[in-house]
Amino acid sequence: MDRHAFDRATLAHLGAVLAFARRLTRGRREGWEPEDLVQATYARAYDRWRDLEDPGRARAWLFTIARRLHIDRVRSHRARPELRLVRGSDRRAPERCVAPETVERPDRAALEDALDALPGSQREAVLLRDLWGFRYEEIAEMTGVPIGTVRSRIARGRASLVERLGADRTRAGGAS
């Protein structure tokens, strides 16, 4: 097995897989640290490297593996899988009013709250599309549902965000 080829195709996505793992595991009680999940994902990916026909799809493949591993873990704990929002791990807790070096966008907390209010399947679809940029086909493969369901989940999730946050706030610099 070509270790270098595997690293070349997968390590560029490590930061994204870690971000995804943190959202999957946050707030859950399975004793599954995000770093554990990432490590298990890469171990599984390495074992099944030959299954990946197109290295260009490595990112979606890694996300799929991470999601399935997490679902298996959650099921073993007899709980439903759900994509959770990251609280604390990427938003320092307790969060200072002004971060030492950078100032966080003032509306981030509002967006996190609005996403948190969405049903898990809609939140997952919206984030996979809008945060990580996956195509509908990839999300459908990842989540095991038809493309029409993906389309519907994304639309309902976005519509809820518009309703909750106000359409005028969704435009950059939107003055009231």
Added chain:
Amino acid sequence: MTHPSDALLSAHVDGEAPEGVAAHVASCVQCRARVEALAGVAGWVAETLDAEHEVPPSLLAAVTAEPAAPRSGSGWRGAAAAAALLSLVGALVLALGDGARTPSLREEVVADHRRLGAGAPEVFASGADASEVLARHFAPHLGVAPVVGGLPGAELVGGRRCTFGDTPAALLTYRRAAETLSLFVFDGVDEAEGCARYGEESVCARRAGALTLMLVGPEPPAELGPLLASATVARGAQ
């Protein structure tokens, strides 16, 4: 006219809608507005949240370990524990080496105001009627209620919920002429009213019911104090 569903308009945002939707959107003001709103939240998610997180060196080492090495054990944990120990030692050294007193709350808010500096929150909502802006955009998200309204002659340009240690707080940012003013709102702190000068900034404190307001800006205390005193406070907070 039959309009496309939200699902189709949303798919149009992603370039995944069937033929015909684009033509309809181009000729329908109502649908175009809906597409803009849906695209707005999509863009907001992309711009605001982090799609990638910084990878700790210990995790990188763990996932790049040769298969012969333990891959499912505690590779990243061991390195992380060592890093944590180093941090602890570093913090201890700093704590021992820094015999200075703990800064007061006023000094802390001044320091935060200075760090904010030119990097004040982006303008994402503004208006002459600060109370309306607060009610529409900030109040549901500030977590400190009731919230504080406007400062005379200043325009509210940003705000966020945050904490000072364990104390819940809200930070409202105002523009007044070319200057930036920071108004910190605390719930449940015991800070005496009055003003003080710290270098080039002044800080003034005022109680409003259970809330404590602390305003920081470059104005001298004689000017900043009356400004804070004249701030409108939402009903129920006074």
